[in-house]
Amino acid sequence: MKKFLALTLVAALAATAATGCGKSDGNNASGAGGDSGEKVELVWLSQGVGEDAWEGITAPILDKYNENGKVTVKGEFYSFNDLFDVIEVKIASGSKDYDVISVDSPMVASYANRGMLAPLDEYFSDEEKAEFAEAGLEAGIWDGKLYAPPENTSTQVLWYNTALLEEAGITVPENDTTNRLTWEQVAEMATQAKQKLDPDGTQGIYGIEWQQVSRVYQMNALPNSMGGLNIGEDGFTVEGVINDDAWVKACTWYQDLVNAKVVPQGITADETGDYFYSGKIVFYQGGTWTANNCDAKGMTTYAFCPSPAFEGYEDKVATATGSWQFGVNAASTHIDESAEFVKWFTLGEGNDMWLEANGDVPSRIEKLDEIINDPDAPGYLKIGAEEAKTTAFPRALTPGFNEYQTILGNAWEDIRNGSDVKTSLDSAAKQITDSMAQYK
Amino acid sequence: MGNVFTKNKFLPYILIVPAFVLICVFKLYPIVTTLLEGFFVKGEFTLDTYNTVFQDPVFWNSLWITIKINIVMIPLQIVISFILAMMVNLTVRGIAIFRTIFYLPFTISLTVATILWNMMFNANNGILNSFLSVFGIPAQKFLLSSSQALWCIVIIASWKGCGYWMMFILAGLKNIDTSIYESAKMDGAGFFTTVFKITIPLIKRVLLFVCVANTTANVLLFVPMQLLTNGGPEGSTNVLMYEAYQSAFSYGNRSRSAVMVTVLLILIILICLVQFKFLNEKEEGRA
Numbered sequence: 001m002k003k004f005l006a007l008t009l010v011a012a013l014a015a016t017a018a019t020g021c022g023k024s025d026g027n028n029a030s031g032a033g034g035d036s037g038e039k040v041e042l043v044w045l046s047q048g049v050g051e052d053a054w055e056g057i058t059a060p061i062l063d064k065y066n067e068n069g070k071v072t073v074k075g076e077f078y079s080f081n082d083l084f085d086v087i088e089v090k091i092a093s094g095s096k097d098y099d100v101i102s103v104d105s106p107m108v109a110s111y112a113n114r115g116m117l118a119p120l121d122e123y124f125s126d127e128e129k130a131e132f133a134e135a136g137l138e139a140g141i142w143d144g145k146l147y148a149p150p151e152n153t154s155t156q157v158l159w160y161n162t163a164l165l166e167e168a169g170i171t172v173p174e175n176d177t178t179n180r181l182t183w184e185q186v187a188e189m190a191t192q193a194k195q196k197l198d199p200d201g202t203q204g205i206y207g208i209e210w211q212q213v214s215r216v217y218q219m220n221a222l223p224n225s226m227g228g229l230n231i232g233e234d235g236f237t238v239e240g241v242i243n244d245d246a247w248v249k250a251c252t253w254y255q256d257l258v259n260a261k262v263v264p265q266g267i268t269a270d271e272t273g274d275y276f277y278s279g280k281i282v283f284y285q286g287g288t289w290t291a292n293n294c295d296a297k298g299m300t301t302y303a304f305c306p307s308p309a310f311e312g313y314e315d316k317v318a319t320a321t322g323s324w325q326f327g328v329n330a331a332s333t334h335i336d337e338s339a340e341f342v343k344w345f346t347l348g349e350g351n352d353m354w355l356e357a358n359g360d361v362p363s364r365i366e367k368l369d370e371i372i373n374d375p376d377a378p379g380y381l382k383i384g385a386e387e388a389k390t391t392a393f394p395r396a397l398t399p400g401f402n403e404y405q406t407i408l409g410n411a412w413e414d415i416r417n418g419s420d421v422k423t424s425l426d427s428a429a430k431q432i433t434d435s436m437a438q439y440k
Numbered sequence: 441m442g443n444v445f446t447k448n449k450f451l452p453y454i455l456i457v458p459a460f461v462l463i464c465v466f467k468l469y470p471i472v473t474t475l476l477e478g479f480f481v482k483g484e485f486t487l488d489t490y491n492t493v494f495q496d497p498v499f500w501n502s503l504w505i506t507i508k509i510n511i512v513m514i515p516l517q518i519v520i521s522f523i524l525a526m527m528v529n530l531t532v533r534g535i536a537i538f539r540t541i542f543y544l545p546f547t548i549s550l551t552v553a554t555i556l557w558n559m560m561f562n563a564n565n566g567i568l569n570s571f572l573s574v575f576g577i578p579a580q581k582f583l584l585s586s587s588q589a590l591w592c593i594v595i596i597a598s599w600k601g602c603g604y605w606m607m608f609i610l611a612g613l614k615n616i617d618t619s620i621y622e623s624a625k626m627d628g629a630g631f632f633t634t635v636f637k638i639t640i641p642l643i644k645r646v647l648l649f650v651c652v653a654n655t656t657a658n659v660l661l662f663v664p665m666q667l668l669t670n671g672g673p674e675g676s677t678n679v680l681m682y683e684a685y686q687s688a689f690s691y692g693n694r695s696r697s698a699v700m701v702t703v704l705l706i707l708i709i710l711i712c713l714v715q716f717k718f719l720n721e722k723e724e725g726r727a
Contacts, residue, residue: 085689092692114692204565266563266584403691410672417584417673424674431498438492438693 040337042073045090045329046102047083052296054358061353065344071337073100079270084402091116091329099332100341103148105139105322106395106405109235112142113399113439117327119145123339131347135392136363140325148325149346150363152355155387156221156307156319157380158186159276159284159294163301164205168193168282172305177386180317181308183225183253186283190262193282204280207262211276211286212269214413216405217320217395218285223250224318224393225310231396231404236436242408243425250310251412251421258416265416288384292359304380307387321392323360361388403435471705477698489695499700501675502683505590506659506707509679513594513658514711518650520598521605526635528606529613539610546604550663557596558583558668583668586676593664593677601657605650612646613639648719655711659704680704 044062048054055077066072076098078086083102090097092114103111111117124146129137136150158181160172170189175181190207198205212218220230228246231238241247257263267275276284277297284290285307294302309317326342328335344350347364355362361384362368371377371385396404411428415421478489493499528539545553560567561582569579583589616639624634640647662681665671671678671686680700688697 088689088692110692264564265581406686406690410670410675413670413672414586414674417581417586419586419674427674434496434498435691 039069040071040334042071042099042332042334042338042341043097044073044075044100044102044341045083045086045098046075046077047080049077049079052293053077057357058354061345061350061357064353065341065350071334071341073341087111087116088402091331094331096329096331096333098329099334099338101327101329102151103325103327105136105148105150105325106397106401108140108148108325108327109142109397110399110401111327112145112147116330117147118330118332118335118339119147120149120328120339120342121146123336123343124149128343128347131364131366133363133365133368133388135321135388135394136323136325139322139394148327149342151324151326151346151351152358152360153321153363153388153392154287154289154323155321155361155384155392156218156285157288157290157304157383157387158307159286159290159302159304161276161279161282161284161301162303164193164197164279164282165189168196172303175305177306177383177390180306180314182311182314183222183308184311186308187253187257187262190257190283191260194262197282201261206264206275206281208257208283208285209264209267209272209275209281211272211284211290212320213267213272214409214416215269216408216412217322219254219412220395220408221307221318221320221393222254223247225307225316226250226313227316230393231398235396235398236400236433236440238404238432238436239429241429242432243422243429247425248422251415251425253310255415255418255421259418263416288361288380289359291378291380292357304383306383307391317391318393319387319391320395321388322395323363361385398436399439400432400436404432407431407435474698474701474705477695478702479695481695489699493696493699498675498678498683499680502678502680502700503703503707505676505678506680506704509590509594509661510655510658510711512591513597514651514655516594517598517602517605517654517658518647520602521650522609522647524602524606525609525613526639529610542606543603545600545602548600550600551667553600554596554664554667557592557599557664561592561668584673586672586674589669589673589677593661593668596664597658597661601654605654608646608650609643612643616642644719648715651715651719652712655715656708659708659711680707 046054046058048057050056055075058075062073062075084104084107087101087103087107091101091111101111101117103117108117129146129149132150133153136153137146140146140148140150165172170193172189173181173185186208194205194207197203210218216230220228223242223246224230226246226249228244228250229241232241254263258265264275272281272284273286273290273293275281276286276290277294277299279299279301291302291304294300307317307319326346328338328342332338341350345354351362351364351367354360355367359378359381361381362371368385368388371381395401398404407428411424414424479485479487481489524542528535528542548556563569563579563581563584566582568582572578572580581588582592620638620642621634624638629637660681661679662685665677665679665682666685669677671682681704684697684700684704687693687700
């Protein structure tokens, strides 16, 4: 009896240890037998949680792809900020849980440099690569290899609430890409609107907001539009770049608007859209996809015009660009199937469906030309396509982009919250410089 | 059957094996791995990471903020918890309702509590600014101000935690024989004399536990910084735990993160040692 009890205990312990400490066999839960002709389920790691975001927008596209029955794709969506953390935790540690990854274009260098992405040159012929606009293709290349073909690109348009402007008795002057509004004009109109619509601040109406406030993607376009650069040519230098006169001047202009309460404080990039769609923002600098979001939210009183220029810098207009690329997890056990899906979503029917559903600016030359030449194409997309060719200003290309965007994003937030502009930029430059040391 | 459990000298060891294995796997192994990780970069032993971190002003700023917030928050929470425990220890009708109310914040997830407080601290339309305006006090920036954000987080953490620590202290107070208080009263001891000469010495062990557990929880506090301030404004809430998180999960720099976590571990040990020294009962004093 004693032996029996002892054996039973030992067996139970062994079972516990085996269950608790057992190591995965490396296959993802659904991806059995990719090479044996059995059904394969790929997992796509992406951003945009919710029915109004990518999760909902891409659902019919994935359904379409999954009709083939053999290789199906399941999306797993996180918030924008969380996606970067998940990639750092899961993909950087060699996890096989995900096959396809949405990669923010400036992150391609960092991920590829660390071996997190599989090179895709063998899956894309030269003819197929030539279908992409140069900027989008270049963004997906690191060290001469294609790691992440573009899903689309992005450009910015100045949206405005026509009902609020009408109520304030303000008319936006005629303008186009050859005769742009100036930021100074926009600030003046926004200030007047604020004074007329919400003089005591009780209505929560603001004059101007940036869709991706305090994020380098969009905010850097302000100093860029005064001739400022994002990073030195070596991909590491920021001292004397992000704290030069152009940056100080642009950031001071921005901070003055915040101090005048024309630009709001305390609203995050995830919240700005709701403020605009609910009629709380007069001018809203945002991507071309804003029109679809307005339609989805039932907002009809909006119009748009090209991004403004700063007075005296009319020839230096810069618009935020770059968007999402598709990468394949280097540790995936289904690289072939993943690459096929990526090709379908970047060059095939999936990309057509995506562009139509999300209203983004295409990264395919054929689709860009279609928009420019189509008299019936939406005006904001025509502006976007033109900006993509003329004023699009790429983000910093550096393997330390994660540090760059976090530190500089915090500096933008500090400036919005009233910190001294020069001190904030100097501090950011110092921090980024220190953090870049590990990549040199 | 009884014989099997009492006579087999290996049985106690076998029975503690599951707990021991779990502690090793989920506690000791990660600690040892973290300690080692700070000394290795790309598989090679190096002190470079420590060297780099110790020359980094961001690290020293984070360390200072961690110390600053805890110098205020730990004593504050313990004092408030002690006062609350004294209050709910009174034998008054309906006191259980107050005990429940004070404990209630602890039952709310810290994430939810943080989001709720974020709404109240909202500089544009938060209820706190509306409340202040009633008294003619101008609107405050709260979480947007580099001089206020840290103390807003202290308020959130204390609101959430004090009720929890109160319960431990209350358990200690309940164990004190009421006859001791009666004797003290007869001897003419006042309120403060009773508290400092009788109550606190008699619940020293409970206070020690509360101090150690509270220190650990607060030094590792992270959620409000992650959800509300991202370490800002101007790095004013960038505690070491948040910087370590950023290093590991945003920058992919695990060895830098490991160094910071090691420093945190040492910091917690040092604070706990001090607390042990001041609060531990002398061995000879016990039966």
